[in-house]
Amino acid sequence: xxxxxxxxxxxxxxxxxxxxxxxxxxxxxxxxxxxxxxxxxxxxxxxxxxxxxxxxxxxxxxxxxxxxxxxxxxxxxxxxxxxxxxxxxxxxxxxxxxxxxxxxxxxxxxxxxxxxxxxxxxxxxxxxxxxxxxxxxxxxxxxxxxxxxxxxxxxxxxxxxxxxxxxxxxxxxxxxxxxxxxxxxxxxxxxxxxxxxxxxxxxxxxxxxxxxxxxxxxxxxxxxxxxxxxxxxxxxxxxxxxxxxxxxxxxxxxxxxxxxxxxxxxxxxxxxxxxxxxxxxxxxxxxxxxxxxxxxxxxxxxxxxxxxxxxxxxxxxxxxxxxxxxxxxxxxxxxxxxxxxxxxxxxxxxxxxxxxxxxxxxxxxxxxxxxxxxxxxxxxxxxxxxxxxxxxxxxxxxxxxxxxxxxxxxxxxxxxxxxxxxxxxxxxxxxxxxxxxxxxxxxxxxxxxxx
Amino acid sequence: xxxxxxxxxxxxxxxxxxxxxxxxxxxxxxxxxxxxxxxxxxxxxxxxxxxxxxxxxxxxxxxxxxxxxxxxxxxxxxxxxxxxxxxxxxxxxxxxxxxxxxxxxxxxxxxxxxxxxxxxxxxxxxxxxxxxxxxxxxxxxxxxxxxxxxxxxxxxxxxxxxxxxxxxxxxxxxxxxxxxxxxxxxxxxxxxxxxxxxxxxxxxxxxxxxxxxxxxxxxxxxxxxxxxxxxxxxxxxxxxxxxxxxxxxxxxxxxxxxxxxxxxxxxxxxxxxxxxxxxxxxxxxxxxxxxxxxxxxxxxxxxxxxxxxxxxxxxxxxxxxxxxxxxxxxxxxxxxxxxxxxxxxxxxxxxxxxxxxxxxxxxxxxxxxxxxxxxxxxxxxxxxxxxxxxxxxxxxxxxxxxxxxxxxxxxxxxxxxxxxxxxxxxxxxxxxxxxxxxxxxxxxxxxxxxx
Numbered sequence: 001x002x003x004x005x006x007x008x009x010x011x012x013x014x015x016x017x018x019x020x021x022x023x024x025x026x027x028x029x030x031x032x033x034x035x036x037x038x039x040x041x042x043x044x045x046x047x048x049x050x051x052x053x054x055x056x057x058x059x060x061x062x063x064x065x066x067x068x069x070x071x072x073x074x075x076x077x078x079x080x081x082x083x084x085x086x087x088x089x090x091x092x093x094x095x096x097x098x099x100x101x102x103x104x105x106x107x108x109x110x111x112x113x114x115x116x117x118x119x120x121x122x123x124x125x126x127x128x129x130x131x132x133x134x135x136x137x138x139x140x141x142x143x144x145x146x147x148x149x150x151x152x153x154x155x156x157x158x159x160x161x162x163x164x165x166x167x168x169x170x171x172x173x174x175x176x177x178x179x180x181x182x183x184x185x186x187x188x189x190x191x192x193x194x195x196x197x198x199x200x201x202x203x204x205x206x207x208x209x210x211x212x213x214x215x216x217x218x219x220x221x222x223x224x225x226x227x228x229x230x231x232x233x234x235x236x237x238x239x240x241x242x243x244x245x246x247x248x249x250x251x252x253x254x255x256x257x258x259x260x261x262x263x264x265x266x267x268x269x270x271x272x273x274x275x276x277x278x279x280x281x282x283x284x285x286x287x288x289x290x291x292x293x294x295x296x297x298x299x300x301x302x303x304x305x306x307x308x309x310x311x312x313x314x315x316x317x318x319x320x321x322x323x324x325x326x327x328x329x330x331x332x333x334x335x336x337x338x339x340x341x342x343x344x345x346x347x348x349x350x351x352x353x354x355x356x357x358x359x360x361x362x363x364x365x366x367x368x369x370x371x372x373x374x375x376x377x378x379x380x381x382x383x384x385x386x387x388x389x390x391x392x393x394x395x396x397x398x399x400x401x402x403x404x405x406x407x408x409x410x411x412x413x414x415x416x417x418x419x420x421x422x423x424x425x426x427x428x429x430x431x432x433x434x435x436x437x438x439x440x441x442x443x444x445x446x447x448x449x450x451x
Numbered sequence: 452x453x454x455x456x457x458x459x460x461x462x463x464x465x466x467x468x469x470x471x472x473x474x475x476x477x478x479x480x481x482x483x484x485x486x487x488x489x490x491x492x493x494x495x496x497x498x499x500x501x502x503x504x505x506x507x508x509x510x511x512x513x514x515x516x517x518x519x520x521x522x523x524x525x526x527x528x529x530x531x532x533x534x535x536x537x538x539x540x541x542x543x544x545x546x547x548x549x550x551x552x553x554x555x556x557x558x559x560x561x562x563x564x565x566x567x568x569x570x571x572x573x574x575x576x577x578x579x580x581x582x583x584x585x586x587x588x589x590x591x592x593x594x595x596x597x598x599x600x601x602x603x604x605x606x607x608x609x610x611x612x613x614x615x616x617x618x619x620x621x622x623x624x625x626x627x628x629x630x631x632x633x634x635x636x637x638x639x640x641x642x643x644x645x646x647x648x649x650x651x652x653x654x655x656x657x658x659x660x661x662x663x664x665x666x667x668x669x670x671x672x673x674x675x676x677x678x679x680x681x682x683x684x685x686x687x688x689x690x691x692x693x694x695x696x697x698x699x700x701x702x703x704x705x706x707x708x709x710x711x712x713x714x715x716x717x718x719x720x721x722x723x724x725x726x727x728x729x730x731x732x733x734x735x736x737x738x739x740x741x742x743x744x745x746x747x748x749x750x751x752x753x754x755x756x757x758x759x760x761x762x763x764x765x766x767x768x769x770x771x772x773x774x775x776x777x778x779x780x781x782x783x784x785x786x787x788x789x790x791x792x793x794x795x796x797x798x799x800x801x802x803x804x805x806x807x808x809x810x811x812x813x814x815x816x817x818x819x820x821x822x823x824x825x826x827x828x829x830x831x832x833x834x835x836x837x838x839x840x841x842x843x844x845x846x847x848x849x850x851x852x853x854x855x856x857x858x859x860x861x862x863x864x865x866x867x868x869x870x871x872x873x874x875x876x877x878x879x880x881x882x883x884x885x886x887x888x889x890x891x892x893x894x895x896x897x898x899x900x901x902x
Contacts, residue, residue, distance in 0.1 A: 003768050004501070004549045007533070010494035012546070014553050015560070018490050034826045036803030036833030036853075039469050043461035043579055044565065048518075050455070061518045066569030067499075067511075067534065082458070083518065095463070098455045102465050104800070104850050106836050109466070114495065118517030128494055143836060145815070317454050349555070352487030364596070375485045382487030385557050385594060399555050402487075 009121030010128045011336040016349035016401070019442040021130075021335055023346065024161060025112060028132050028329070031157040032110035035149075037134055040109050042091035044116075045082040050094060060086055060117040062127075084116040088133040088328065093315035096137055096322050105139035105322075106146065112331070124303045124333050135326030137314060142323040144257060147291040147310055148264040151275070154293075154306065154327045155265060159273035162444045163334065163344065164299040166306075169231075169278035170261055171292050173309070175241070175254025176282060179227055182248035183220050189286065190214040195228050196282035199302050228280035234266065235259045237277040254290070261291055287311040293327050297334060299343065299449070305334050343449055346442040348401025351380040353435055354417070355397040356406045358387040363408065370408045370415070373430035379440065381406075394420055403439050406430075460572030461579045462787045467852070470797035470893040472581075472786055475612055476563055479583050479780070482608040483561035486600075488585055491560050493542035495567075496533040501545060511537055511568040513578075535567040539584040539779065544766035547588055547773050556590035556773075557597065563782070575754045575784050586777030588765060593774040595708060598742040598761055599715040602726070605744075605757065605778045606716060610724040613895045614785065614795065615750045617757075620682075620729035621712055622743050624760070626692070626705025627733060630678055633699035634671050640737065641665040646679055647733040650753050679731035685717065686710045688728040705741070712742055738762040744778050748785060750794065750900070756785050794900055797893040799852025802831040804886055805868070806848040807857045809838040814859065821859045821866070824881035830891065832857075845871055854890050857881075 006012065013021060029039075051061050061083040085091045088111045096103065112132045119125055134153055136146040151170070158166045173192070180188035194209045203225055210216045210224060223244055230240045238259050241251075258277060265275045283292040290310035297305045308327035315322045338344040354374055356367045367383045374381040382402075384393045390407070397405050398420055406428070409415045417433060418425040457463070464472060480490075502512050512534040536542045539562045547554065563583045570576055585604055587597040602621070609617045624643070631639040645660045654676055661667045661675060674695055681691045689710050692702075709728060716726045734743040741761030748756045759778035766773045789795040805825055807818045818834045825832040833853075835844045841858070848856050849871055857879070860866045868884060869876040 003551075004498075004545050006549065007494060007496065007498075010496060012494050013492070014550060015489040015491055015558075018492060022490055033802035034829070034831050036801050036831055038466040038801045039473055040466055041464070041469060043458060043463050044567075045458065045461060045579065047455075047458075063516045063518050064535075065514045065516060067514050068569070084515075094455050098457065099465060100454075104847075107466075108801070108833065116495075118519070128496065145836070149834075350487050350489045350559070351484035378485070380485050380487055382559065383600075385596070396555075 007127075009126050011126055011332060013339060014349070016346045016442075017339045017344075019346035019349060019351075020339065020344055020444045021331070023442065023444045024163070024331065024335065025130075025132070027160055028157050028331075029110070029112065031160060032134055032153065035108075035153045035156075037108045037110040037153070040095065040111055041113055042085070042088070042095050042111070044084055044114070046085050046091060046094060048081040048083045051083045051086065051090060053090075060119045062116045062118050086115055086117045088113060088115065088131050089135075089314070089326070092133070092135060092137070092324075093322070097315050097317050100139070100317070100320065100322075105137065106142060107137045108134075109137070110134045123337065124300070126332055126336065129330065129332035132329040132331050133308075133326060135314075135324050137322050137324040139322060140320055142325070144260070144290075147257070147261055147325045150308070150325050150327055151261060151265045151291075151293070152268060154329070155268040155273050155275065157329075158295070158306075159268070159270045161272070162446050163272075163338070164297050164446075164448075165272050165274070166298075167296050168273070168275045168306070169281045169294045169296065170258065170265075170275060171277065171279055171281040172254040172258040172261070172290055173282070173288050173292055174250045174290055175258055176227065176279065178248040178250025178252070178254055179241070179244075179246050180224065182246035182251055183223050185214060185216060185220065187214055191216070191224060192282045193284050195224060195280065196284040198228055198280050230279040231276055233269075233274060233276050235262050235277075237262075237279065241279070257290060283307060283309055287313070289313075291325060295327075295329070299338060300334070303333070305330050341449070343447055345445045346401075347445050348403070348442045350382070350400045350402060351442060352382045352400070352402045353379050353440055354381045354404045354406050355393065355402045356381060356383045356408065357390055357393045358384045359408070359410060361387050363387070363410065366408050366410075370406055370430045374406075374433075377431075377434065379435065394418070401442075404435060458578075460577050462577055462783060464790060465800070467797045467800035467893075468790045468795075470800060470802075471790065471795055471895045472782070474797065474893065474895045475614070475782065475786065476581075476583070478611055479608050479782075480561070480563065482611060483585055483604065486559075486604045486607075488559045488561040488604070491546065491562055492564055493536070493539070493546050493562070495535055495565070497536050497542060497545060499532040499534045502534045502537065502541060504541075511570045513567045513569050537566055537568045539564060539566065539582050540586075540765070540777070543584070543586060543588070543775075544773070548766050548768050551590070551768070551771065551773075556588065557593060558588045559585075560588070561585045574788065575751070577783055577787065580781065580783035583780040583782050584759075584777060586765075586775050588773050588775040590773060591771055593776070595711070598708070598712055598776045601759070601776050601778055602712060602716045602742075602744070603719060605780065606719040606724050606726065608780075609746070609757075610719070610721045612723070613897045614723075614789070615748050615897075615899075616723050616725070617749075618747045619724070619726045619757070620732045620745045620747065621709065621716075621726060622728065622730055622732040623705040623709040623712075623741055624733070624739050624743055625701045625741055626709055627678065627730065629699040629701025629703070629705055630692070630695075630697050631675065633697035633702055634674050636665060636667060636671065638665055642667070642675060643733045644735050646675060646731065647735040649679055649731050681730040682727055684720075684725060684727050686713050686728075688713075688730065692730070708741060734758060734760055738764070740764075742776060746778075746780070750789060751785070754784070756781050792900070794898055796896045797852075798896050799854070799893045801833070801851045801853060802893060803833045803851070803853045804830050804891055805832040805855045805857050806844065806853045807832060807834045807859065808841055808844045809835045810859070810861060812838050814838070814861065817859050817861075821857055821881045825857075825884075828882075828885070830886065845869070852893075855886060
């Protein structure tokens, strides 16, 4: 085999970077579980017609074909064809409907899984990537407290990550929809889709589209842009909205929901996490009906690193409707560029906290015994693969970032353990020695980039 | 959407079963990491020509096509097409070659990931399934100690699972190859492939194939079958092999390796795990060159639940060769049938150890404070979604298997916590109360089936 080359859009990590990713995933999972969210995993494939229901993603889906079937039958994709899921929301909706009789509602679930999109790879866009989603799904009804709870859980999860600071932008679809109806827009959904592109295309392009496609006049466009300019880290945004002098029942409802969401999350602010009511956030997808979220990371510019919101009909089977609220975090989108730039890594590439040296091949069984004693007390340990001179064995540990090398007792010597970072070497007992807690497992390293 | 139906071959678990799977995966990972094995994850897709190199799996590969590409271009699959990996060994070989300059050898890695095969679903055969692999890979050379180590790590991992007992059968390819050469077989690989099917097709069919396709006479076939009948939980098998009176350099070498492997693993035997030298085990795949493993579980009959061995050339790029030894555990193959039969499950379907009751909507913020205090000390906690009567809130906990319900202090009452299994209710302080350790997280339940 010649040396293989990477596949564009399919990022893959070296062991040290994977250790950092694993620490991030463990931390997310720990927070989700602390809040009682259960794990589910769905199959990777869904029927193609289900994946294409929302329409927007038809070019991005990876189709699955058995190799034999692909050779036998080259017809156009049929409805029974399978595709890989491109997010975790479509599979959740299907899972909820399929298993509704066996699930307890409200269902609070997290799901950390890979997704696939056949789009052109570029910064922040991958063909295979890991998402971490939390959702609360009700049966026919779901309290507005669920919106607050999802905000709190994701905020706590983000604030615990040893990563660059995150801002969670929050808005409410009822608020903006009511506002657009209040100024006389006849197709508020078209306005929402256009405003959603504001950051990307700028106000002039938005003005042109709103005029040409949503049929708004200049005064109406002015008010839409004024609304989108409102942003505040506290409930003061409400006064600014009211000052625009628009009134509509839906606007009032959305305003009060957003005030409540922002108020309820005030205590979550930290150095690593801030929450801002930002009225330009629309989230183009049609299924959002209330609170909407979009997360940004200092290092990632305008790229959204998490997104979500309230959907009053995540799924429906005719008899029952399943409302939900959730946020989806782009783990690969966050980590892959930071890892590639060396901003994020781990302090070692293996789980081992201790390397047990082997003096000669005859001493290997003694070294294995020491390793067993340390492991029995939860200390990750490996035995040196070769009985070469100790200097080489210490280098073996050093290259992997293993902090301790253990020299087993021999006739006339005691057990000793060396911290190879400081050079300190002390007598130690395999049945009692314990490293400082921080040394036990690999830790994520985060080096701030020069700005 | 109508109620969706399951996809055959793509198993999916309810939250309780997923909790059991997660506990199993956590346990495997903990053992692998205790032994210093690092985690890697490879991309799910590999170039089709790489996947088809071994030839045997061509009908089972799932081809990936971007939906747009599939419609535009219906030609036969080209070499540049991508397929989903069907195991974790082919991707490991590619990963080692691609990243060899950045990896430290010997590389000790574990990999827990999904794989896909387009085969006809049946008991033990899935189209999407999770594998847990460990391998040690050297650069140009790899000590025989690696075989012993891989045996020890997987044995320890298996012995810790709260699952039915496992037997790990071990053999050595040099031993059997040398034996077949020693009796005058000209194509020992053909004999190995035939003997590998012994359990499935029985001795008569094996005799016919060995005569017709490998050109052996009846006396030669007798000796092959006599070798395959040898099985022992200790090194006594060596005497039985020697008693067959065959001699060959490779046979001697394999015999001494197998004796060493069996001797080195003697201390690992437990109620849950036994190791047996079984000379009928061949593992058809051509790349095994020394030790071979095959695992069986009492509940799974002849179905192999783990398999692996020594391959002297996992990968090669012309300049360097990467020998390895590894075992692959079929997590889905083990769990899916046990879960479907109700043999394996979890004692609760959510991570929550405590449900904090809510007396009235005005008391919700107090309940949230209690939950925060408990979570701050690592106790998974959720707040009741609705301020309905306490009996209903207790049922909410009961249905999910949450063991404790917390009643926050109100004017005139103290904080109290109720163990809903025993009915015991006691005063408690949210900043100090702690459940018994065993109640903190969901546990796997294993109910033995009547035999």
